[in-house]
Amino acid sequence: MATSQTDTTTNTGRDLQKQLLQNWYSALSHANEKGEKVAYLFISGNIMELLKVFDFHVVFPEVNALQCGIKRTAGDMILKAEDLGYSSDVCGYVKNDIGLVASDMTGPFGKMAKPDLLVCTYSGCNTYIKWFEALAAHFHCPLYMFDVPFSRGPETRTADIRYMMDELKELIALCEKITGRKYDEDKLKALLRCSREAEDLWVDILHSAKRQPSPFDAFFEAVFFMAPIYVMRGSRECVDYYRAVKDEIAGRVEAHTGPVPEERFRVVMEGPPPWPHFRTFWELFKTWGVVCVASSYSKVGGIWDFGYRHDPERPLESLAEYSLECYTNYNLARRVDMLDSYLHDYHADALVIHSVKSCRAFSMGQADMREVFIHERNVPTLFIESDLADPRYFSKAQLKNRIDAFFESLEHQRIVGAQTVAH
Amino acid sequence: MIEKQTAMKFDERIAWCKEQIEDPTLPTLREFKSRNGSRSPIVGNFPVWAPQEIVHAAGALPVTIAGGGSNLEIDHADSRVQSFVCSLSRSTLELGMRGYLEPVDAMVFTSICDVARNLGGVFKRNFPGIQTFYLHCPQNVASPAAVDYFATELRRFRRAMEDFIGDGITDAAIARSVGIFNEHRAALADLYALRREHPETISATESYLLLRASQMMPREEHTKILRATLAELEARPARRRDNIRIVIEGAFCEQPPWELLESIEEAGCYIVDDDFLLGSRWYDAPVQLGEDPIRSLAEAYVRQSVSSSVRHYGGRPRVDDFTHKIKANRVDGVIFCAAKFCEPALYDYVLLKSVADQMGIPYLAFEFEEKMGVFESVRTQVETFVESILLFAD
Ligand code: SF4
Ligand code: SF4
Numbered sequence: 154m155a156t157s158q159t160d161t162t163t164n165t166g167r168d169l170q171k172q173l174l175q176n177w178y179s180a181l182s183h184a185n186e187k188g189e190k191v192a193y194l195f196i197s198g199n200i201m202e203l204l205k206v207f208d209f210h211v212v213f214p215e216v217n218a219l220q221c222g223i224k225r226t227a228g229d230m231i232l233k234a235e236d237l238g239y240s241s242d243v244c245g246y247v248k249n250d251i252g253l254v255a256s257d258m259t260g261p262f263g264k265m266a267k268p269d270l271l272v273c274t275y276s277g278c279n280t281y282i283k284w285f286e287a288l289a290a291h292f293h294c295p296l297y298m299f300d301v302p303f304s305r306g307p308e309t310r311t312a313d314i315r316y317m318m319d320e321l322k323e324l325i326a327l328c329e330k331i332t333g334r335k336y337d338e339d340k341l342k343a344l345l346r347c348s349r350e351a352e353d354l355w356v357d358i359l360h361s362a363k364r365q366p367s368p369f370d371a372f373f374e375a376v377f378f379m380a381p382i383y384v385m386r387g388s389r390e391c392v393d394y395y396r397a398v399k400d401e402i403a404g405r406v407e408a409h410t411g412p413v414p415e416e417r418f419r420v421v422m423e424g425p426p427p428w429p430h431f432r433t434f435w436e437l438f439k440t441w442g443v444v445c446v447a448s449s450y451s452k453v454g455g456i457w458d459f460g461y462r463h464d465p466e467r468p469l470e471s472l473a474e475y476s477l478e479c480y481t482n483y484n485l486a487r488r489v490d491m492l493d494s495y496l497h498d499y500h501a502d503a504l505v506i507h508s509v510k511s512c513r514a515f516s517m518g519q520a521d522m523r524e525v526f527i528h529e530r531n532v533p534t535l536f537i538e539s540d541l542a543d544p545r546y547f548s549k550a551q552l553k554n555r556i557d558a559f560f561e562s563l564e565h566q567r568i569v570g571a572q573t574v575a576h
Numbered sequence: 577m578i579e580k581q582t583a584m585k586f587d588e589r590i591a592w593c594k595e596q597i598e599d600p601t602l603p604t605l606r607e608f609k610s611r612n613g614s615r616s617p618i619v620g621n622f623p624v625w626a627p628q629e630i631v632h633a634a635g636a637l638p639v640t641i642a643g644g645g646s647n648l649e650i651d652h653a654d655s656r657v658q659s660f661v662c663s664l665s666r667s668t669l670e671l672g673m674r675g676y677l678e679p680v681d682a683m684v685f686t687s688i689c690d691v692a693r694n695l696g697g698v699f700k701r702n703f704p705g706i707q708t709f710y711l712h713c714p715q716n717v718a719s720p721a722a723v724d725y726f727a728t729e730l731r732r733f734r735r736a737m738e739d740f741i742g743d744g745i746t747d748a749a750i751a752r753s754v755g756i757f758n759e760h761r762a763a764l765a766d767l768y769a770l771r772r773e774h775p776e777t778i779s780a781t782e783s784y785l786l787l788r789a790s791q792m793m794p795r796e797e798h799t800k801i802l803r804a805t806l807a808e809l810e811a812r813p814a815r816r817r818d819n820i821r822i823v824i825e826g827a828f829c830e831q832p833p834w835e836l837l838e839s840i841e842e843a844g845c846y847i848v849d850d851d852f853l854l855g856s857r858w859y860d861a862p863v864q865l866g867e868d869p870i871r872s873l874a875e876a877y878v879r880q881s882v883s884s885s886v887r888h889y890g891g892r893p894r895v896d897d898f899t900h901k902i903k904a905n906r907v908d909g910v911i912f913c914a915a916k917f918c919e920p921a922l923y924d925y926v927l928l929k930s931v932a933d934q935m936g937i938p939y940l941a942f943e944f945e946e947k948m949g950v951f952e953s954v955r956t957q958v959e960t961f962v963e964s965i966l967l968f969a970d
Binding site for chain 1: 584657660661665687688689690691692693694695696697698700701702710712714715716717718719721722724725728729750773786885886888890892893895901914916919920922923924925926927929943
């Protein structure tokens, strides 16, 4: 087993994930030369299984941006995009990707393949549209706008799904044209069966955080663990990966170890991590013995822990359902409900809202959420700001002050509370 | 009320429009409410586009609530919306938190951007007294399924409006409203044509103030005002100046302070086209009425809406429309004028400036906010821009 990043726990999942992604990237780097077709997709609600039917390589520009963030090359990429005219106020992920295009498609992961098809899954973020419009203009390749209506609950669901299924049929025809292959529904079903298997395992892993103490961090670790299920569904490797992670977690439970030496606070995390300062950010919480027991960011791609699964018996319909019901496509009321259920089901002490400037899809409305949780639900809530992509918007000192003050006061309340009970 | 404004002289009328947009307490709506009471509910919509024809057919007054303008202090909305979003969304929320939206009975939000979409959610929670509607406007306009989908969405909206007003909305009523809006858009198109051909007869600032007022009153009445204005302008003495012709791009949603436009004009520009309050001019030809007016509206939306940053255009690239705009208006330059933090406009700027580059059309770019206050630096920038173009022309 690999050495642990803290001396308290294991690191199998993290190490395996790195390996899987490396293989994935290296397969991509030769795709163009070999004449293999490449499709670009967005993570949220992606329909990668359908593209796999046609043997497309799938590329996720958001994952590229994330990698640049964590490998600390995002700053330069973003500046390149700003030189081209992108405002300092727009999403850093987009700028990172434009910077990559302007850097001869070369990032910390090597050379990125060019697209033969762009599939814009419009699951909740308008920036997606603008992003792929820019890439379509640059690469002169077809852009399919897979329009996903904003998920508003049962009232609109039937019409939304019908529309999306019509779109999927159009996309199938387009894929047939680009690849010269016929659509094979049995192949799709087999892929979806595989997805489903991985999804079952992933949900077990997520649920394990209900234990007290939790054997894993459902934000700081989950954001790595989630990569295969968002970019490699439908593959055997993906299933094997989650089996290995599940075993790792079982091992931790047995050995009584977890993400921190001693779990003192259980929190639910809302919002994405600051990738360029990931480690620093985590440390600020670790020092307080904080474990995230549930998070919304680990659901940006799709949500399985309330029962949804890809369904080989209803292939297109279940693909449509998946795209419709990912977290970025939820309205504010549904987001609040989901966080609220996490707070209860995972016995959390507090909610942390990490609000990032880049992503208005996430952040617009988060201040209002804070009001709901503090004033209507009586949940201690910490609200902090930085960015998921742009290293310039991270102020360690400021964050540390806010985080320390918050957990100090939580601790204080605990002591006072215990004394009141004792009296 | 309307007799008063049609009878006004041109300058008086413009001054009246200015008063309307300068007063964040929405006096016109208050007056309308006190005259009509519950007989005619007021249904606001956030920019850019909303199915105002259906609201109108329900017997309600459709109005566009486009922020609080330069005279509204943001005291409350900051607790709900962060500083890195457009001033429009913050000030619109502030209007609600201060109670200025009291005459407004309902609000419609559409899928124009992430901010607008979530603002709808914030409204729903914070103002239970205001009914909130949200519509998904299809983005996959190249798909035949888009029209069906949108017709379904519009029918759902129609039913929601019926529940809201407690009465049915007939097809005939919708068709009649579409006709009224077609007339209004035709009058606006005439105003814009006049600016294009004879920019000396009416300034863009004046035209803008007239346009803004259109969103605060019954549309049929505003058509009369526009027609009266156009008639009067025929006799208005005007002298053409040595100005350059420019178009403004990027102010389709949040609306710029009128002083900004005045500064641009005073610096030597004829603004011969713009995208202000784009939703009011969403179709560049009349909506063609078929048997089912809802379907006609859906078709018009999908196939006939003007190019903007808040919609995808399928096989009709946005750059083509922009190229056409530049050519048709015979412009000397472009001023990109995006609201600060408005992502759709800021992304499109990069795409569209490359069009200007390719066409060899000079451009200038700056951002505006509702409360920008001073316009001196804008004026200086534009003056330099104008000089450089004139110099080049010699
Ligand atoms: S705005 Fe948010 S969801 Fe959209 S691309 Fe940027 S980070 Fe992703
Ligand atoms: S001004 Fe721009 S960012 Fe703000 S609501 Fe309008 S389109 Fe969205």
